[in-house]
Amino acid sequence: MAGEEEMxxxxxxxxxxxxxxxxxxxxPARSFLETWKxxxxxxxxxxxxxxxxxWETQVPVVNAITHxxxxxxxxGFPAPMYQLKYPAPGAPDLASRVQELLIGSGFECVLDKKRGLDHGSxxxxxxxxxxxxxxxxxxxVQSHLDGEHHYKLGKALAPLKEEGVLVIGSGSSxxxxxxxxxCNDGVAPWAAEFDNWLDDALTSGRYEDVNNYKAKAPHWKLAHPWPEHFYPLHVAMGASGENSKAELIHRSWEHGTLGYACYKFTSN
Known part of the structure; x- marks a missing residue:
């Protein structure tokens, strides 16, 4: 267990x-991320x-690499983008801990000792x-499964917060x-309606509605025709623990259809 100051x-x-x-x-979201700290x-x-x-896999996989x-x-992007570096160290001990927590909660989990960081990270x-x-x-993420699966995945990882680990789901709202x-004139109405529904559901604590978004959310099929950019939210939501509070901390748009909403989940 980490010390109190590290929680x-x-x-x-x-x-x-x-x-x-x-x-x-x-x-739009670049300046927000630059002010993070x-x-x-x-x-x-x-x-x-x-x-x-x-990173989409059949069962949960975590990369256990040293670099x-x-x-x-x-x-098809400009050449300088393929020269960018982010030389953060890997976290093989954390990867092993993630595997331990997931297996302990009944999930399969595989360690990958070769894969680096993709651009979602x-x-x-x-x-x-x-x-x-x-x-x-x-x-x-397991895009062939559902929101409930990813929420439970997150719940299994909730102890990481007490060990000084920052859990971040990275996708697009x-x-x-x-x-x-x-949409060249503001935000597409369907996109705004979905995004507003998501904000209201999260900040009202209706996590079950978010887990079951295909039954609850307007225009979900337009907003997320494939769910891989949505499911990281469910993991972060689950990892926040019981009775956590959600807060919208950023919202912007690109092309009126790509949503950059970001959320903070704070445990009691």
């Missing part, structure tokens, strides 16, 4: 959006666990923790398909 009460869900924010300062979370965690939308090689899992962390001096590991028309 963490918060988990987070961040919308990482497009990797273009690495070279384009006008991407000054305005959002000033404590330095012992290590960071990122649940990334960009964080980067995965440039995007295509290193792009936002570049701005949140630019010194790259905090050990990081990643946990995958609204992530339509590439074929969905952009």
């Amino acid at each position: 963490i009460k918060e988990t987070f869900y961040i919308s990482h959006g497009t990797p273009m924010m690495t070279i384009n300062k006008s991407v 000054n305005k959002v979370y000033s404590k330095k965690p012992k290590s960071i666990l990122v649940i990334s939308a960009h 964080s090689d980067l995965i440039y899992d995007f295509y 290193w792009v936002p962390l570049m701005f949140m923790y630019p010194e790259a001096n905090i050990p990081v590991c990643q946990l995958s 609204v992530h339509p398909s590439n074929s969905t028309p952009i």
Whole structure:
């Protein structure tokens, strides 16, 4: 058990959006992420666990590596983006602890000793923790399963907060398909309606509604035709513990359809 001073009460869900924010300062959420340590979370965690939308597996997998090689899992972007580095150390001890907690709660969990960080992790962390001096590991999502599965996954990981681990779900609050028309006049009404529903459900403590969003949320199929960018939220929500409070800490949009809402979950 970590000392009292090392305990963490918060988990987070961040919308990482497009990797273009690495070279384009006008991407809306970049400035928010750059103010992370000054305005959002000033404590330095012992290590960071990122649940990334960009790692989909059949069963939960966590990467147990000593150094964080980067995965440039995007295509057709400007050449300088493929030269970016984020040399944070890996967190193999944390990975083993994640596996222990998940197996202890009845989940399967596999250690991957080769995979580095994909852009769901290193792009936002570049701005949140630019010194790259905090050990990081990643946990995958199971996009063929449901929100309830990921919420329970998070609940199994709740003890990590007491051990000084910052749990971050990284996805996008609204992530339509590439074929969905952009909106040049403000925010698309369907996107705003879904995003407002999500905000109200979370901040009202209706986590069960968020778990069952396909039955409860308006326009969910437009907002998340594939769920991999949504499920990291469910893990962060579950990891926050019983009776936690959710707070919207950022909201912005790109093209009127890509949502950058970010949430803080604080345990009692």
